[in-house]
Every structure is written in C-alpha cells, then in structure tokens.
Amino acid sequence: MKRPHNTPKAAQKAHKRQKFEKTPRPEIVIPKRKIRLNDLGWKQVSMPDRLEDFEGFYGLEEIEDVAIVKDATTGNISFETSKTEEQIAQDVEEAWQREEDEAKRLEEITFGEEAGEEGEGEETMEENEVQDRDDGDSWEGFSDEDTAQNGVQLAEHIEEAANGAAPSSNGAAKNGDKEKAKDKKTKEKTAQNAQQDVPTTNGDNDSEEEASDEEVVNLGSLGTSAFDILADRADDEDDEDDEVDVSAWEELKLSAEVLDALAKLKFARPTTIQSSTIPEIIAGRDVIGKASTGSGKTLAFGIPIIEAFLASKSTTKDAKDKTPLALIIAPTRELAHQITAHLTALCAKGDFEAPNIASVTGGLAVQKQRRQLEKADIVVGTPGRLWEVISSGQGLLEKFKQIRFLVVDEADRLLSQGNYKELGEILKILDKDDPAETVPAEADATPEFERQTLVFSATFQKGLQQKLAGKAKGGSDNLMSKQQSMEYLLKKLKFREEKPKFIDANPSSQMASRLKEGLIECAGPEKDLFLYSLLMFYPKKRALIFTNSISAVRRITPYLQNLQLPALPLHSSMAQKARMRTIERYKERPGSILVATDVAARGLDIPKVELVIHYHLPRAADTYVHRSGRTARAEASGSSILICAPEEVAGVRRLIAKVHARADEAPKSKKTAYFIRTLDIDRRIVARLKPRATISKKLADTVIAKEKNHSENNSMRQAAEDLGVDYDSEEFEKEARGKKGRGTGRKKKEKEASNMTKGEQQALRYELKALLSQRINTGVSARYLTSGGIDVEALMAGEGNMQFLGNVDGLGFDD
Numbered sequence: 001m002k003r004p005h006n007t008p009k010a011a012q013k014a015h016k017r018q019k020f021e022k023t024p025r026p027e028i029v030i031p032k033r034k035i036r037l038n039d040l041g042w043k044q045v046s047m048p049d050r051l052e053d054f055e056g057f058y059g060l061e062e063i064e065d066v067a068i069v070k071d072a073t074t075g076n077i078s079f080e081t082s083k084t085e086e087q088i089a090q091d092v093e094e095a096w097q098r099e100e101d102e103a104k105r106l107e108e109i110t111f112g113e114e115a116g117e118e119g120e121g122e123e124t125m126e127e128n129e130v131q132d133r134d135d136g137d138s139w140e141g142f143s144d145e146d147t148a149q150n151g152v153q154l155a156e157h158i159e160e161a162a163n164g165a166a167p168s169s170n171g172a173a174k175n176g177d178k179e180k181a182k183d184k185k186t187k188e189k190t191a192q193n194a195q196q197d198v199p200t201t202n203g204d205n206d207s208e209e210e211a212s213d214e215e216v217v218n219l220g221s222l223g224t225s226a227f228d229i230l231a232d233r234a235d236d237e238d239d240e241d242d243e244v245d246v247s248a249w250e251e252l253k254l255s256a257e258v259l260d261a262l263a264k265l266k267f268a269r270p271t272t273i274q275s276s277t278i279p280e281i282i283a284g285r286d287v288i289g290k291a292s293t294g295s296g297k298t299l300a301f302g303i304p305i306i307e308a309f310l311a312s313k314s315t316t317k318d319a320k321d322k323t324p325l326a327l328i329i330a331p332t333r334e335l336a337h338q339i340t341a342h343l344t345a346l347c348a349k350g351d352f353e354a355p356n357i358a359s360v361t362g363g364l365a366v367q368k369q370r371r372q373l374e375k376a377d378i379v380v381g382t383p384g385r386l387w388e389v390i391s392s393g394q395g396l397l398e399k400f401k402q403i404r405f406l407v408v409d410e411a412d413r414l415l416s417q418g419n420y421k422e423l424g425e426i427l428k429i430l431d432k433d434d435p436a437e438t439v440p441a442e443a444d445a446t447p448e449f450e451r452q453t454l455v456f457s458a459t460f461q462k463g464l465q466q467k468l469a470g471k472a473k474g475g476s477d478n479l480m481s482k483q484q485s486m487e488y489l490l491k492k493l494k495f496r497e498e499k500p501k502f503i504d505a506n507p508s509s510q511m512a513s514r515l516k517e518g519l520i521e522c523a524g525p526e527k528d529l530f531l532y533s534l535l536m537f538y539p540k541k542r543a544l545i546f547t548n549s550i551s552a553v554r555r556i557t558p559y560l561q562n563l564q565l566p567a568l569p570l571h572s573s574m575a576q577k578a579r580m581r582t583i584e585r586y587k588e589r590p591g592s593i594l595v596a597t598d599v600a601a602r603g604l605d606i607p608k609v610e611l612v613i614h615y616h617l618p619r620a621a622d623t624y625v626h627r628s629g630r631t632a633r634a635e636a637s638g639s640s641i642l643i644c645a646p647e648e649v650a651g652v653r654r655l656i657a658k659v660h661a662r663a664d665e666a667p668k669s670k671k672t673a674y675f676i677r678t679l680d681i682d683r684r685i686v687a688r689l690k691p692r693a694t695i696s697k698k699l700a701d702t703v704i705a706k707e708k709n710h711s712e713n714n715s716m717r718q719a720a721e722d723l724g725v726d727y728d729s730e731e732f733e734k735e736a737r738g739k740k741g742r743g744t745g746r747k748k749k750e751k752e753a754s755n756m757t758k759g760e761q762q763a764l765r766y767e768l769k770a771l772l773s774q775r776i777n778t779g780v781s782a783r784y785l786t787s788g789g790i791d792v793e794a795l796m797a798g799e800g801n802m803q804f805l806g807n808v809d810g811l812g813f814d815d
C-alpha cells in the first residue's frame with residue numbers, strides 16, 4: 001500500500017469530527033448538489049456509557065446523506081447531498097434546538113442547587129483521561145473526578161494538617177455552597193445578558209496548533225461562568241457595601257450609567273492604561289495601547305464602546321436590521337469569550353439596557369450566528385470564523401462596513417502569526433468600496449472613515465514603536481522584517497489619522513509589577529520529576545503549566561493525575577466544549593493545575609493563578625511575557641518559574657534579560673542587565689519523590705502509547721478507505737521497519753509501553769498507591785517544616801536564607 005505523506009493526520013482529524021454515511025462513489029445516482037458542511041444540521045453521536053472522552057471523541061457529530069467527492073484531476077475534496085433546501089433548514093433548526101436543550105441541561109448541571117445534582121455520567125464522559133482503549137475494556141483509571149477531588153482533598157489535608165486540624169473529607173464542597181449562592185445571585189442577569197447573546201462558532205485559527213473547526217460549544221455555560229469572574233470579584237470583596245466610591249473615574253467624563261456599573265463592580269479607580277486611553281478614544285482618536293499583562297486593557301477599549309452604545313441607543317433600539325457598533329477581534333476562542341463576558345458583566349451591573357454582544361468563535365452552525373449577528377451591537381470574534389461569517393453573503397458585509405469601532409486585541413499576535421491571512425481578508429473587505437459608490441480618487445483625496453481603529457497588546461515589536469515615533473531604520477534582521485509585516489498591516493488597518501495615538505502605559509516594564517521570576521535547573525529527562533517536586537512544594541496553589549506541544553499536555557496531565565494532583569488539560573485539539581469545561585473547572589477548583597499549550601498564553605484572566613511554570617521554554621520573548629502574565633494580574637502577585645536543562649540556562653538568561661531590557665528606557669550607560677535567579681530545589685527530597693514519579697510516568701506513557709497506537713491504526717484505516725484500498729497494519733509495519741531512521745528508538749519504547757498488559761498496569765498502580773500513602777522522610781531540619789509554608793515571595797525576592805525550595809510543608813512528613 002502506498003501512503004500519501006500527509007494523509008494520516010488529515011484523516012485522523014476527519015475521523016474525529018465526522019462520521020459520514022459511506023456512499024460507494026461510482027454508484028451515485030441521486031442528483032446531488034455541493035454543500036458546505038457547516039451549513040448542515042449535525043447530530044451528536046450517542047456514545048456508549050463506558051466510552052470516555054479522549055480529547056474530542058466525546059462530542060463526535062454525524063451527518064447523514066452526505067457524500068465525499070474527490071475530484072479526479074485536482075484531488076480536491078467536496079461534499080454533496082441529495083437533501084432539499086427545506087430538509088436542510090429543518091435539520092439545522094433541529095440541531096439548533098438540540099444545542100439549546102443541551103445548553104439548558106448543562107446550565108442546570110453547572111448551577112444545580114442540590115449537592116448531588118451534577119451530571120455524573122457526563123462528568124465521567126468528558127473528563128476521564130485514562131483508559132485502555134485497545135480492547136475496549138476499561139481499567140479503573142484515575143478519573144478526573146477522582147483525581148481532582150483527591151488533589152483538592154490532598155491539598156486540604158495538607159493545609160489542615162499544617163494547622164493541626166483533622167482533615168475533612170469533603171473540603172471541596174465547603175466552598176461549593178457559597179459558590180452556588182453566588183451563582184444563583186448572578187444567574188438571572190446573566191441569563192438575560194450573556195446567555196442569549198453569546199453565540200459561539202468555529203473556524204478560528206486560534207493557535208499555531210490549528211484548532212478543529214467543527215466543535216460544539218455550549219454558549220450559556222461559558223457566558224455565565226466567565227461572567228462570574230467579575231461578579232464573584234464584586235461579591236467576594238465586601239458583601240456589605242454594594243458599591244465603592246468611583247470619584248477617581250470622574251475626570252474621564254463617563255456617563256452616570258457606566259460610573260454606576262463600575263461602582264457596583266468595585267473598580268474604585270481606572271488603571272493607568274484606562275485613564276490614558278479612554279479620553280482619547282471618547283474624543284474620537286485612533287489609539288494603539290500598550291500596557292503590561294493584567295492591567296485592564298479590555299475595559300480600556302470596552303468602556304468607550306459602551307459609552308458610544310449608550311449615546312446611540314435611541315437610534316438603534318429594536319431595529320431589526322441594525323448594524324453592529326463595534327467589531328472586536330481576538331486571537332483565541334477563550335479570549336473572545338472572555339472579552340464578551342467581561343463587557344457583559346460590566347453592562348449587567350449597570351442600570352441600562354445592555355447591548356447585545358455576539359461572540360463569533362467556534363462550534364455552532366453558521367445559520368445561528370447569522371441570526372445572532374442580526375441583532376448584535378457588539379461583535380467579538382476570532383478571525384477564522386469571523387471571516388467565514390462575514391464573507392458568506394447575507395448582507396453582513398455591508399453591515400460590518402458601517403461599524404464605528406474596530407478593535408484588534410493582542411494585536412502583535414493577530415498581525416504577525418497564523419491569523420494574519422484571515423484578518424487581512426477581513427480588513428480588506430471592510431475597507432473595500434462598493435464599485436457603484438466609488439468616488440473618483442481626485443474628487444476625494446482623503447477618504448472619509450467613520451471607523452475608529454483601536455489596537456491593544458502588552459507586547460509590540462520594537463520596530464513598531466520606532467516606526468510610530470518616526471524613528472524607523474531599515475534593515476534585514478528578523479525584527480525589521482517583522483516590522484515590515486507590521487507596517488504592511490498598519491497600512492491595512494487604515495487608521496483615520498496618519499499617526500494614531502500611541503499610548504504606552506508601562507514604558508519601564510512589560511512585566512506585571514508584582515511578578516516574581518525564577519528558574520529551576522535540571523537534566524532534560526528529570527523534568528517530569530522536578531515538575532512534580534515543584535508542585536509539591538507549592539501545595540494548593542492554582543498553577544498553570546505551559547508546554548510547547550499538544551502531546552506534552554496529553555502526557556503530563558495523566559502523569560500528574562496519577563500522582564493525585566488535580567491536573568486539567570487545555571489545548572486546541574480538544575473539543576470546544578471540553579476546553580470550556582476545563583476552564584470552568586480550573587476556575588472553580590482551588591488548587592487545581594492547568595496543563596496547557598500556548599493557546600492559554602494570551603489574555604486569559606483567571607483569578608488567583610499563583611504560579612506559572614514553563615515546562616518547555618517559551619519560543620519567543622513575547623510568549624514569555626504573556627505566559628507569565630497569567631499570574632500577578634490586576635492587584636495580585638504571583639510567580640513565574642522556568643524549568644530548564646543546564647545547557648538551556650544561558651539562552652534562557654539571555655531571553656529574560658532581553659524581555660527586561662526591551663522595556664527599559666533608561667540610557668544605555670545606566671542599564672544593568674536583568675539576571676533571573678536560579679532556585680535551588682532540595683535534591684534529597686526530589687530523590688525521595690522519584691519512585692512515585694517514575695511509576696506515574698510509566699503509567700501515563702503506556703496509556704498515551706496505547707491511544708496513539710489505536711488512533712494511528714484508525715487513521716490509517718480511514719485514509720485507506722478514502723483512497724479505496726485495503727489497509728493491513730502488519731504489512732504496513734513491516735514496510736516501515738525496513739526504513740530505519742530518526743525516532744526508531746522512540747517508536748520501540750512506545751511499542752513496549754503499548755504492549756504493557758492490564759495486569760502489569762494494575763500492579764504498577766497498586767505500587768504507586770502504596771508509595772503515595774507513605775510519608776516522605778524529608779531529612780531537612782525542623783526549621784523548614786515548622787515555618788508554616790514556604791515564603792515564595794521572600795524566596796523569589798532573594799530575602800532571608802531560604803535559597804532553596806526546601807520547605808516541604810506540602811509533603812508534611814517525617815523529619
């Protein structure tokens with residue numbers, strides 16, 4: 001059998017998403033017409049109870065009466081159906097209804113009043129990570145429910161043990177009542193504001209890892225829970241006082257309605273970026289805003305848009321065919337949802353009729369989005385799906401041409417990476433004149449632009465800033481060529497003014513002021529062990545671990561779960577619904593650990609993330625800034641720790657020094673290079689943790705290898721089916737064995753891992769369980785054990801004698 005180079009991956013993707021009715025190609029006799037898959041009403045495949053999620057298999061959808069047709073000459077694939085327009089419309093209607101029912105059901109699960117109300121079946125289906133799929137017979141893996149719960153309990157146990165209290169068995173539920181009461185309190189408003197107006201779609205190029213386009217999203221669930229981020233903040237702080245004094249906002253000349261909403265959110269004063277950009281935007285200027293991560297950039301552009309909405313409300317109210325006021329473009333689905341929720345939350349607090357905010361990002365049928373867009377005042381989306389929706393006809397293009405605000409959030413990312421193409425297309429069509437209305441160039445040298453363009457990020461290319469300051473130099477190094485791209489897009493953005501207002505709120509630092517940075521040095525193969533050790537030194541801290549690949553997320557998550565740490569995965573190949581669930585759970589569960597790719601690096605605003613760990617080094621300086629910016633947000637403090645091999649240390653130091661130097665505007669002579677601290681971790685304790693870590697790693701590797709083996713076979717079979725040939729796995733393996741090359745050793749290890757029997761796995765699990773129940777002899781002095789928790793702040797600041805992570809309060813064990 002011949003295998004086209006890229007087929008397996010493509011076929012694998014297709015297999016995950018679709019289950020087509022197999023139509024023997026040559027015998028097609030029914031008249032068929034070409035259709036787009038997104039325009040059809042997909043049905044969720046009902047899964048057997050025992051079959052668990054596996055990163056996207058849950059949420060598998062099917063469609064009937066669709067044939068895949070491959071053009072014999074071009075090789076292009078298209079899709080055909082014999083369904084009538086009416087049948088398709090009816091299918092879509094039914095699909096929509098199903099999605100709404102599902103949204104309602106999930107909402108009930110999320111906000112259920114009864115402690116036992118959570119849909120256990122679904123929890124298990126969605127979240128379990130580990131299962132032997134080879135023979136379809138599951139072994140008793142560590143469910144997310146179990147492990148997360150265990151992790152929380154472990155953390156609670158540790159804390160209680162440290163406080164001398166008896167451990168409680170249901171600690172996680174303790175906060176639950178309070179949470180639920182809050183949920184109830186905010187639910188009604190959210191239902192009115194967020195839920196009905198927060199559609200999600202697909203098609204965004206939301207990361208370098210290329211997310212799948214056809215994933216189902218539960219809107220209400222995210223809209224509601226993200227809203228709670230802010231609602232909870234207000235509730236948490238002080239329930240006695242409903243509002244705070246907002247006189248510090250007065251000089252921005254905001255409306256009484258917005259001031260009232262800010263007071264209820266307890267935002268007593270504007271952040272620097274807010275006070276410097278809001279008046280400029282309200283005055284009608286184009287603005288490029290730069291400010292460190294977590295400094296409130298969303299409201300810096302959000303408040304002026306809401307002010308404009310309030311001012312224009314009387315003319316647009318209830319107009320069925322109104323045009324959106326603002327289009328906000330963000331690089332990832334999560335960020336787009338978050339912006340939607342953030343603005344919705346502000347409006348929900350205000351005593352005014354809220355704008356309709358539509359989130360166009362992933363999962364729902366295009367038809368539904370079009371309907372949402374008909375009544376939208378503010379549209380927030382990712383470039384891929386936005387482009388698909390806007391360019392699909394239906395008069396949306398003309399409406400979008402009339403928007404008053406175009407916001408490009410995380411602009412450097414949107415303008416310089418994979419989203420470039422689709423964003424460019426959107427901008428091109430937004431700016432394109434209708435030929436019938438084109439005015440001869442000489443008659444109007446300066447075209448009339450009603451639209452204000454607002455560009456925000458925590459990082460910008462140095463070249464861009466130089467350009468804006470009129471100091472750009474030519475050159476062909478990386479930076480300059482990037483700058484050329486940026487210049488190109490700046491032109492495309494068509495600012496109204498020759499030079500938009502550039503506001504840098506933190507010229508002296510790109511990093512949050514309360515962020516502490518450090519690195520841990522260890523040999524490459526020991527990374528997993530050091531990661532575990534580090535997490536044990538930081539018990540009950542909400543941590544976020546960044547990796548550079550989806551496969552690393554898939555491996556590290558069960559590795560940590562096996563060790564009874566409450567780890568949750570997040571990457572762009574997950575079904576959208578599972579992504580949203582992960583974020584929700586991460587937010588809800590104190591002490592939980594998110595293992596993510598850089599899809600989580602930008603913009604995510606999850607309260608109380610105390611620790612960011614770079615398991616893999618960030619590929620670029622700006623990625624380091626954004627990853628680290630998931631902690632120490634707003635007024636909070638946090639730590640960012642890189643785990644790196646000795647040979648990587650010099651490079652890391654340079655990278656971090658560059659990040660700090662880039663921001664430093666001091667004259668060169670006065671500059672001192674930033675030197676990131678090495679944190680010495682107590683290796684005696686690490687060594688004692690090693691047996692557990694080794695077994696857990698073995699178990700995780702086995703599951704991944706089995707899963708990989710299984711899906712490789714499936715995708716090969718699917719590819720073979722697509723090509724109309726037979727697939728024989730043994731024959732293929734024989735052929736592959738003949739071609740020895742890179743990765744053969746790894747393959748061998750994977751093979752060994754995937755051949756581990758269930759009995760062997762079970763034995764390892766028992767062994768691990770026994771090890772986890774044993775106390776660890778720390779061998780360090782009681783001074784460390786009794787000091788009541790490591791003072792990370794002091795450690796990172798280099799204060800005191802604790803130059804190493806030797807305090808093992810998290811282990812709480814024998815001296």
Ligand SMILES: Nc1ncnc2c1ncn2[C@@H]1O[C@H](COP(=O)(O)OP(=O)(O)OP(=O)(O)O)[C@@H](O)[C@H]1O
Binds near residue numbers: 269271299
């Ligand atoms: N004036 C304010 N006072 C107090 N908190 C605020 C204020 N404005 C915004 N916040 C809060 O600060 C947090 C960070 O805001 P936001 O997400 O807008 O940051 P950002 O600058 O966009 O960060 P990033 O660069 O990481 O995307 C949010 O939780 C938000 O609710």
